[in-house]
Amino acid sequence: EVHLVESGGGLAQPGRSLRLSCAASGFSFGDYAMHWVRQPPGKGLEWVSALSWNSGSMGYADSVRGRFTISRDNAKNSLYLQMNSLRPEDTAMYFCAKDTALRDIIDLSDIDFWGQGTPVTVSS
Amino acid sequence: DVVMTQSPLSLSVTLGQPASISCRSRHSLVHSSGNTYLNWFHQRPGQSPRRLIYKVSNRDSGVPDRFSGSGSGTDFTLKISGVEAEDVGVYYCMQGTHWPPTFGQGTKVEIK
Numbered sequence: 491e492v493h494l495v496e497s498g499g500g501l502a503q504p505g506r507s508l509r510l511s512c513a514a515s516g517f518s519f520g521d522y523a524m525h526w527v528r529q530p531p532g533k534g535l536e537w538v539s540a541l542s543w544n545s546g547s548m549g550y551a552d553s554v555r556g557r558f559t560i561s562r563d564n565a566k567n568s569l570y571l572q573m574n575s576l577r578p579e580d581t582a583m584y585f586c587a588k589d590t591a592l593r594d595i596i597d598l599s600d601i602d603f604w605g606q607g608t609p610v611t612v613s614s
Numbered sequence: 615d616v617v618m619t620q621s622p623l624s625l626s627v628t629l630g631q632p633a634s635i636s637c638r639s640r641h642s643l644v645h646s647s648g649n650t651y652l653n654w655f656h657q658r659p660g661q662s663p664r665r666l667i668y669k670v671s672n673r674d675s676g677v678p679d680r681f682s683g684s685g686s687g688t689d690f691t692l693k694i695s696g697v698e699a700e701d702v703g704v705y706y707c708m709q710g711t712h713w714p715p716t717f718g719q720g721t722k723v724e725i726k
Contacts, residue, residue, distance in 0.1 A: 540715075549714060585662055598711055600668070601715075602665050602668070602674075
């Protein structure tokens with residue numbers, strides 16, 4: 491059974507940083523592209539970033555490009571999101587999500603499983 | 615970005631009655647591979663989304679057969695043949711054909 495467990499969320503002041511982690515189990519992590527998707531309180535889903543199986547290709551939403559960095563460690567079955575220069579509008583639940591393919595080039599996406607999410611609040 | 619437009623945004627349904635949610639795109643979602651990457655997700659209150667339907671009409675394992683997806687090109691529909699209490703929550707369509715992936719605004723389903 492696919493299991494994705496996010497951690498690292500919390501309260502951060504504007505301009506500060508947080509690093510999210512996602513621990514994966516129940517599937518061959520290194521064979522799949524992975525995503526981060528966020529959901530502001532009471533609002534809909536917003537895709538944030540994606541990374542190919544071998545970290546060779548990645549993509550970011552315009553709203554986070556240049557501030558957030560996605561990475562993975564296949565040996566540790568883990569996905570990460572380094573979030574710098576945080577803004578109040580980054581406040582959201584952050585979900586780690588699995589793609590259905592490894593995606594040598596990140597130019598399409600097909601998400602199947604989601605983690606439970608980790609909450610991030612950016613406020614002074 | 616490809617805008618996905620869902621309607622209605624809210625639906626109040628009597629138990630056992632059918633429900634239908636529309637999802638429209640201004641751009642065709644047919645990929646050069648011939649696949650159409652249009653998925654439907656269900657999010658119950660306080661939970662993460664769960665995929666119900668992938669590539670327009672394929673039901674995920676464990677999803678009741680009262681759920682069905684249809685459509686092509688730019689117009690897609692999720693149907694529930696007879697709503698049950700566990701079906702409450704928000705339904706999202708998501709396209710993955712064009713970069714970046716985008717979601718519809720969500721349709722909130724409640725029991726009347």
